[in-house]
Amino acid sequence: MAVRQYTIWERFLAPIARLFIDEEELHQYAKSVDWERESQRFARGDVITPEYYSSQNFHGIEGGYLNSAAAVSYDAITQYVTPPNENWVRQAVIDAIQVIQPRRIIDLGCGTGSTTLMLKETFPEAEVVGLDLSPYMLVRASHKAENMGLDISWRHGNAEQTGFPENSFDLVTATLLFHETPPAISQIILHESFRLLVPGGQALILDGNQKNLRNLEWLNDLFEEPYIRDYGGGSVDAWMGAAKFGAVHTEDVWWVHQLTSGVKPISSEDGKIQTQVLNNSPIFRGDTVDDNGSDGVTVPSPAYTQA
Numbered sequence: 661m662a663v664r665q666y667t668i669w670e671r672f673l674a675p676i677a678r679l680f681i682d683e684e685e686l687h688q689y690a691k692s693v694d695w696e697r698e699s700q701r702f703a704r705g706d707v708i709t710p711e712y713y714s715s716q717n718f719h720g721i722e723g724g725y726l727n728s729a730a731a732v733s734y735d736a737i738t739q740y741v742t743p744p745n746e747n748w749v750r751q752a753v754i755d756a757i758q759v760i761q762p763r764r765i766i767d768l769g770c771g772t773g774s775t776t777l778m779l780k781e782t783f784p785e786a787e788v789v790g791l792d793l794s795p796y797m798l799v800r801a802s803h804k805a806e807n808m809g810l811d812i813s814w815r816h817g818n819a820e821q822t823g824f825p826e827n828s829f830d831l832v833t834a835t836l837l838f839h840e841t842p843p844a845i846s847q848i849i850l851h852e853s854f855r856l857l858v859p860g861g862q863a864l865i866l867d868g869n870q871k872n873l874r875n876l877e878w879l880n881d882l883f884e885e886p887y888i889r890d891y892g893g894g895s896v897d898a899w900m901g902a903a904k905f906g907a908v909h910t911e912d913v914w915w916v917h918q919l920t921s922g923v924k925p926i927s928s929e930d931g932k933i934q935t936q937v938l939n940n941s942p943i944f945r946g947d948t949v950d951d952n953g954s955d956g957v958t959v960p961s962p963a964y965t966q967a
């Protein structure tokens with residue numbers, strides 16, 4: 661049987677990070693929640709957990725994200741692995757949004773919801789959905805939203821096949837997701853993002869900077885990230901193009917990260933393809949795309965109107 665190698669993170673960095681993390685506070689929070697009961701509020705019977713997800717440890721946590729330890733420790737660790745400042749890095753996503761007034765936004769692989777909350781704060785009128793494969797991460801995300809008084813729909817689901825109708829979102833985001841999925845899965849998620857978007861809608865993918873990861877092989881061994889080497893060897897830019905996105909471009913974000921934007925093209929009557937993001941019609945309040953799983957969720961977002 662293969663002997664599990666301890667990562668540099670576990671051996672050296674975690675003990676240092678612990679000096680800065682208020683472990684007592686995390687412990688108190690962890691104890692205050694009935695995780696099994698609360699996670700059942702979100703868990704959906706029809707969600708199949710993929711093998712690439714359940715078979716791996718992430719960040720040295722046995723069982724990956726399917727437990728409360730991951731949900732409790734995630735934010736405390738993430739602040740130290742998103743230099744120079746986690747909020748600045750996430751703010752790059754908000755700053756890159758070109759859709760003027762998105763009515764429906766979905767954050768894929770939302771985890772504890774740090775980006776999802778920023779999206780809702782920026783667009784309080786929008787219906788915002790945070791989708792994740794881990795009901796435990798959704799419990800943590802929902803507590804954060806409650807504390808901030810933000811109304812967000814948290815949805816247990818697989819970003820490869822969300823179950824939402826096509827053309828139902830104006831904006832799709834995924835932050836820090838693709839380094840945790842095999843490249844073939846990331847590409848399926850991009851196809852699903854394309855399907856979910858209305859024509860003229862925008863997708864934004866924030867993650868590690870692939871060109872730098874290629875040059876910093878040693879960094880890949882730092883954390884227990886089973887797919888980060890393959891992610892670094894790929895190109896989100898190219899994957900988005902293959903998924904038929906237009907106006908695709910990738911920018912560095914504080915050198916360590918990258919942000920890729922793409923637009924679902926609009927085909928006009930004369931057969932020309934346009935790839936600019938269009939201004940939105942006023943928010944349509946009559947329908948909702950997420951009722952957390954009941955049948956009949958088939959109301960697409962109304963079409964864009966030209967500004």
Ligand SMILES: C[S@@+](CC[C@H](N)C(=O)[O-])C[C@H]1O[C@@H](n2cnc3c(N)ncnc32)[C@H](O)[C@@H]1O
Pocket residue numbers: 713725738768769770771772773774775791792793794797817818819820834835836837840841
């Ligand atoms: C590194 S965390 C990122 C969380 C959050 N987006 C952020 O920016 O902090 C990756 C998250 O993606 C989720 N995830 C991984 N594969 C997924 C999939 N196929 N569908 C939905 N969520 C997935 C994990 O459960 C985890 O919460």
